[in-house]
Amino acid sequence: MLILVPYQLTAWPEWNHPDAPWWRHYPTQWLYPLQCLICGGLLIYFRKNYSLKWSRHVWLGAIMGVVGISFWILPTQIHSWMELDGKQEGLLKYLGVMPRDEGFNPQDIADKFGGHQGVYWASLLMRFFRAVVIVSLVEEILWRGFLMRFLLDPDRDYWKVPFGKPAWISYGVVTLAFILIHQPVDYLGAFIFGSLMYWVAVKTKSLLACVMMHGVANLIMGCYALHFTKYGLW
Numbered sequence: 001m002l003i004l005v006p007y008q009l010t011a012w013p014e015w016n017h018p019d020a021p022w023w024r025h026y027p028t029q030w031l032y033p034l035q036c037l038i039c040g041g042l043l044i045y046f047r048k049n050y051s052l053k054w055s056r057h058v059w060l061g062a063i064m065g066v067v068g069i070s071f072w073i074l075p076t077q078i079h080s081w082m083e084l085d086g087k088q089e090g091l092l093k094y095l096g097v098m099p100r101d102e103g104f105n106p107q108d109i110a111d112k113f114g115g116h117q118g119v120y121w122a123s124l125l126m127r128f129f130r131a132v133v134i135v136s137l138v139e140e141i142l143w144r145g146f147l148m149r150f151l152l153d154p155d156r157d158y159w160k161v162p163f164g165k166p167a168w169i170s171y172g173v174v175t176l177a178f179i180l181i182h183q184p185v186d187y188l189g190a191f192i193f194g195s196l197m198y199w200v201a202v203k204t205k206s207l208l209a210c211v212m213m214h215g216v217a218n219l220i221m222g223c224y225a226l227h228f229t230k231y232g233l234w
Helices: 004-010 028-045 058-081 106-112 117-150 168-180 184-204 207-227
Strands: none
Touching: 028 117, 058 184, 058 207, 106 117, 117 168, 117 184, 117 207, 168 184, 184 207
């Protein structure tokens, strides 16, 4: 997050110009891998501070990942089914019924290197690793592992609060925070997905089930985005 915030606020070092070097034309192509290395290192270093225990409930997380991401990608699929032309306004816009065709395409960076397929696959695999592994772990440790507990006992040892303990305040704050870190076009999908994720946390009492749900969802979203050229989804 600390790496990407300056870029998101100032757009530096992005330079959308035909003569721009690849690292300025597509800065996320090196910012995201750098983020993966740093976050991955921190996850390993602090591995004793979180628990990922395997149980039968992990499969529920995987199933709900399929269900949750289906709701997320449904609006843009409706855009295709209805054969709508371009970006929409009004209610359809806020429901996410948009083309979502502008976003990460690994072929863009490959073309900068003369269409080199090694560059294409390196970019694609790193993107999937970030979305499926790093993002799933970091976000679930933050939202469900930390914030859900902190909100229930902020003045004492909140780590002793049982994982998945239900409360309206934790549902409301965590789900709202999850919604707001996404684009407005994804707000409806994020609300449904975040609500289902909260249910999984309460039902299973398993951080690993939440990580599995997030990882499966991001894997499906990436495959869907590539197959249907809905690059704006990820």
